Amino acid sequence: QLQLQESGPGLVKPSETLSLTCTVSGGSTSNSNYYWGWIRQPPGKGLEWIGSVYYSGSTYYNPSLKSRVTISVDTSKNQFSLKLSSVTAADTAVYYCARVGRIGATSDYWGQGTLVTVSS
């Protein structure tokens, strides 16, 4: 059974960089049938697509976040990562990692999510 687990600091200061890692077990980030994505959900609000990465390193980003986002994959560790720079309080959210179908873009497996709060 595929499992994804987010990890990283739960508190980030304004203007700093948010960094999260998603560790995949029960499957491989080298699987060519899937992208690996990040989605976030501010408290009490809806889901927002952040972006995704393919095993080759190619990426897709939400245009509204593109200037601040970097998503990368480390297939040797079976992990992929999110970096979001120059954060503000508006970036406070539960961050989810997910497996995303290469064809159809369905997010079929999700991590449990991790709350990141931006505050000084």
Add this chain to the structure above:
Amino acid sequence: QSALTQPASVSGSPGQSITISCTGTSSDVGTYNFVSWYQQHPGQAPKLIIYDVNKRPSGVSNRFSGSKSGNTASLTISGLQAEDEADYYCDSYTHTSAYVLFGGGTKLTVL
């Protein structure tokens, strides 16, 4: 890139059927049969319940069904049960660089 449009809330009584709409554009829902629906209970991660407009993952109740007409996709839940009370989100593939668009979410209340 605008989000897909969903009603903020819907409600129904146990045993009834409800439908949640998800409206996009010709860049996403209208062109591609790649609409998914997710169920999210409070404090939990979203769970995939419909993909490719009308396909159900293994283990998902056949009370959940999906359809699409033009730029609007729909999720129908029949035989409403108390456990169906949750937030529901649609998403769609888009050929723009964003790759995936989410709907704003719909809160389902079972009366």
